[in-house]
Amino acid sequence: MYVVIEGLDFSYMPKEPVLNDVSFSMEEGEIVAILGSSGSGKSTLLRLLSGLEIPSQGHIEINERTLCSATSFVECEDRSVGMVFQDYALFPHMSVEKNIAFGLKKVHKSLRPKRITEMLELVNMTEKRHSYPHELSGGQQQRIALARALAPSPSILLLDEPFSNLDADLKLKIRQELRAIMKLTNMTAIFVTHDYDDAKDIADRIVYLEQGHIVHEEQMNPERK
Amino acid sequence: MRWRRLKHHVNLFSLISVITGLLIVVPMLNILFEIMNPGNETWLHIREHLLMGYVINTLILIGLVAVFSALIGFLSAYVVTRFEFKGRALLSWMLILPLAIPSYIAAYVYADMLSYTGTFSRALRSLHVSHDFNIMSMSGAVFIFVMTLYPYVYMMVRSALSKQSAAFIENARLLGAGKFRQFFQVVLPLVRPALVAGTLLVVLETLNDYGVVAYFNVRVFSFAIFDAWERLGDVGAAIRLSAVLMVIVFVVIFLERFLRGRRRYHLHVKGRPIQRKTLKGINRFILPGALWLMMLLGFFIPLFQLLYYARLTYRTVLNISFVYLTINTLSLAITATLIIIALATILANFNRGNQTAFKKSLLKITNLGYAIPGAVIAIAVLVFFIDIDHRLYPLYRLFNENTARLVLTSTLSMLVFAYVLRFMAIGYNAIEAAYDKVGEKFTEASYSLGHSKLSTLFRIDVPLIKGGLISAAIIVFIDVIKELPLTLILRPTNYDTLATQVFRYAREEMLQETAVPSLMIILIATLLIYGLTHQKKKDVRFHVRRD
Amino acid sequence: MRKSLIFLLVFSVMLVLAGCQLGTSSSDRSITVYSERHYDTDQYLFDLFEQETGIEVRVIDGNADQLINRLDNEGEDTEADVLIIADAGRLHRAKSMDLLQPVHSDVLFNNIPANYRDEDNMWFGLTKRARVLVYHPDRVDPSELSTYEALTEPQFKGRVVTRTSTNIYNQSLMASLIEIMGETEAKAFAAGLTANFARTPAGNDRDQAKYVVEGGADIAIMNTYYIGRMMNSSDRFEQEVANTVKVFFPNQNTSGTHVNVSAAGVTKHANHSEDAIKFIEFLSSETAQSKFASANYEYPVHVNVEIDDLLASWGDFTAQSIPLSVLGEHSYRAAVIMDEVGWE
Structure with missing residues (x-):
């Protein structure tokens, strides 16, 4: 497995967990959409992967490199994680x-x-x-x-609500483009969204996040690969 | 897990921040320990005969100054942002100019003008009118403070009003609110945080002042602190009084927090700014006239009076040592400003992101200095530096066998340190505001692109908050050149600044001779305020276009 | 952008260095003086001393209490060699805090009368100031005036003006009266005087004279040398005021007019005590004393030195004969009494 995430816990305030025991893994070149409503913890998950936040517990490994465990923590700038911010920054x-x-x-x-x-x-x-x-x-x-x-x-590309600032026509076009670019470069990518259509059009797999828990995973049509 | 977290938090910024916090809090602790001692005879005397008067006078003074400066600051900002009239653009920045005149200088000038031999009284006498307005009184002090400090309120409210979107007002109109309700229920609540913050600054400046209240014999706390120290010869009682003052300050700050409650006013709403209405009818003259009158009272009258005095005395005062004095003042202010801005940037950087209890308390500590009167800081810093010198003495011996023991104490570093302690809050708040405007996403983007914290600071943060940094530097610089009590007590031998020179002449009752150094301070501050208000606004947009 | 930043940095470093240079010029021999006095004449005399002896005089000025506090904090590490303060009471305070050292100099003993120096030779008076009554000749007949105490009488109700009780001149005046008449009497005096004030005390000494000319009061208690300085003011209207009022020396037939001194002492931990003594001896010399007197309208302590013409025109007077160290001994009680009677 190219990306391994195990037992990730996180909270901003004590006793108000944002993420609770999140685990999943990805293959190289796979595109995963994290789908959830606002407050589900999906953006926080991206911030943990990028190293902008520190999980209170859990293990993150990408391409056989441990980025975060009980004893080690690699800073954001040393992770070689690409990130596209919600309003691009x-x-x-x-x-x-x-x-x-x-x-x-x-x-x-x-x-x-x-x-x-x-x-x-x-x-x-x-x-x-x-x-x-x-x-x-x-x-x-x-x-x-x-x-x-x-x-x-x-080693991985993270996208935070990449379409939230685009209007509907443009969105359709860019979805296709985005998937094409990602597949062309064989990039492993995670993007978070609240829109099922976004997720369905781009991702190979959709992970449903609700109140900090993964509740369901859905594999998309494999022949599209 | 714990130490891993710790390791993540230990870096250059957090280290410098924590050390700064410690350096600021340690001298203050020295003062606090003094309070633990039981009260002596002097303290009992003060408590019995004087304390009540100090408390009442202080509350009256800050109450009146707060109300009037809030009123004047708010109204002038409102007029300037909501109405269009001839000279508006000019007034809009000139209304800040009274900040260039230190309160104590305004007090000397007004007292002199209204004294028997003063310009104003003579002019009235030639018209066979006599006046009994006694400026050397509580109401006189209120007048001086309001006229020289209202720009703090004005600046903050103006910036809040000009950012306020038309959408709120239009919404209120759509909801059928009348003009009256629009004003009280929409306009006023939205600028309230700015109004309160500005007024709080005015109150803190008023509590810190010693020059005005000493000259006018207005018995408030800063007066009491010096009086206990000087006349009664009891530093312990002076420190105790400053502790009471600090309690008053904290109550004021707490009250503000409490009143604000959990409401939030900082909604980022974009949209068109409100169109200014052109003034019509009699208002065309009255409103701008009132603003010009304030400019006259707060700036031009003292300025012209000083120019007149300067004409009388420049021959004796303007000499080579005056040039040195000016260079001293500038170099000292530049050094202090650079250090304060650098530390404030690091602190602001450290305090971004998640607010932990530790960060919050560190922030409170580093900002404490602004609430403490200069005289108290001076004692604290002096004691602290002597202690440091004692500890470092073996080290000095390594370099020079015959070294004096008080090395740091006899240099400018002590004074610069005190400035840092006193003015950190001002620099910090201006920089924090700039950071708030930019947000954290650019910084995070830079980290995600593989840049370290330091590289990000210089390549991303500093360019983006450049405007804020310059504003912060200018405000701190002006405060440093105006500063009096710290400079007076902590400067090295044979070292004078413009402010100490003004004070020296004033103490000798040579008011005319204060004019040239006073004018130099005012000139420098005026130029800087001009620079501040005319900063080139590069159209850097921090928010994306949405299409 | 970067270039201008570098320029700014270099420029400011240069300025800072220049500033440091200006702040501390160095010489082989030097003494450091903590002085409360900061008149141009003083600087002139310091320069003269430097020229004559080659000993550089470094000055730090500040008010008396700040200087004493600083000296106390610095302890044996102080750089200060000489402490000059314009009030005997405060010098007494420095003495009782063990900040001064005794000096045995025949030059000083000869130049300065005994009651103007400390009994343990810790400090030496250099110039005298008299606290007198200043009145408006149109509204006050000098025959009305006699003593400080007489000002508490009913005919002076609402006619007297002086500055605040926080001012050292008034505090020392009270201290001297405590010594002369005892605490109970002195308190009665303070209460009676406060009852006769024309206004709540405010402003400086010059303001009191102006208030008399303005008509707000008839008699001001103030120091002579301010009248001298006003006569020489750069503002001609102040000159007018000074020329209008008249000076009266009170208590001539009783205890004498209150006099205070500016005095100097060698600090306990002085590193250059010999040069420091030389410096004080120089200030007590006839040359220096005549300078003090003529330029600053103060009275010289040196008996041989002629007083300034202006001072002479006000006539001779008898000063209080008490040793001035009592001003220090009673200064605290003086302050307390003034607070108790409500003298603001």
């Missing part, structure tokens, strides 16, 4: 190019422009290389956020 003081380059710390300077070009081609945004985030539409911003998260080749 593109750095407003940097151009598109700089935003993508920001994650390429470990890539040699001379190789960065090429990688940026690759990423922009992947999301079909080459002409916006020198634009600033506020000059882009919501859909464009989302693609740049995706490119930025993918650029450092993370």
